[in-house]
Amino acid sequence: MRSKIPSFIIIPSILSVIIFMLYVFLTSYNHISYLIHPIIIFFFIITTILLSVLESINKLIFKKKLQFLSKEERTKIIEENEGNYFYRLYRFIFYDYKKISHDKVEKIDHGFDGIIELNNKLPMWWIHLFYFTIVFSAIYFFSYLLLDFSNPYKEYDIAYKNQLKEIEMFEKMTPQITIENASFKENLINRGKVLFEENCATCHQSDGSGNIGPNLTDNYWINIKEKDLFKNIFFIIWNGSENNPTMRAFGQSGEIKGNDIEKISSYVYFINQKSVKPLTGKVPQGIKITTWSKI
């Protein structure tokens, strides 16, 4: 008969297997917070009580069984079960190979080379680890097939949705830039360029040299609404042009947010102030302005 495993080991191990399976199930449905739901906690308490009752019944059966055995067998089992459980476990897991006499071990005769091999038992830790990997892979395999647990596509989906939520929260929490606090920032130029190419290049060319819309790299301006060049650019992108609805109000309509308009304005300001101009550009339109502060 095998030595008995004490209940302080058995009960926590059964509970942890249940928790692991619940974890697999709940994560696959993105409801991991239910793990501390009162009903679940209640379920665990009931399970613990049931397991302890079962354990004490087992103990009773074990004692009753002992009575039916012969005296020698009984003393042998009692001896086996005496002492520290962990020491017994240690002995069980790691055989002491030095103590095993060679005569008891089965021998394999290779015959042809004259070498005799001892067919030693594999250590218990190795065998149990092997069983564990089989059980684990079975649980993993079926939860992968039947549930969404650890399915990369599903995980990606969940992570993606969470990230979108975070971005939404971030945008709600951080107020967008308005014309009052907008300013030219050199580090925004590159991101502004990308946005300009997406939203504006169809009418102004990606270098700003003009097409349907006017050349944005020269000193000539149709719309003069602010005393500062950067703010003037921001104003037009936000409000559009009064005289020509083709240049629509990107900011007012909500098509582009204030933060992005600051980036685009920084790019437009940069290409306007740069000394190197595009080789070809649309003919000047509007009034020539050399110093903005003098308007």
Ligand code: HEC
């Ligand atoms: C559908 C074509 C079109 C798109 C898209 C467009 N614009 Fe314009 N834009 C125009 C036209 C046309 C004008 C001239 C308006 C006028 O005559 O008052 C203009 C004028 C402007 C002006 C003022 C120029 C001046 O001399 O007064 C600026 C600055 C400007 N656009 C920037 C942008 C930016 C930045 C974007 C992208 C967010 C953009 N535009 C997208 C057509 C467009």
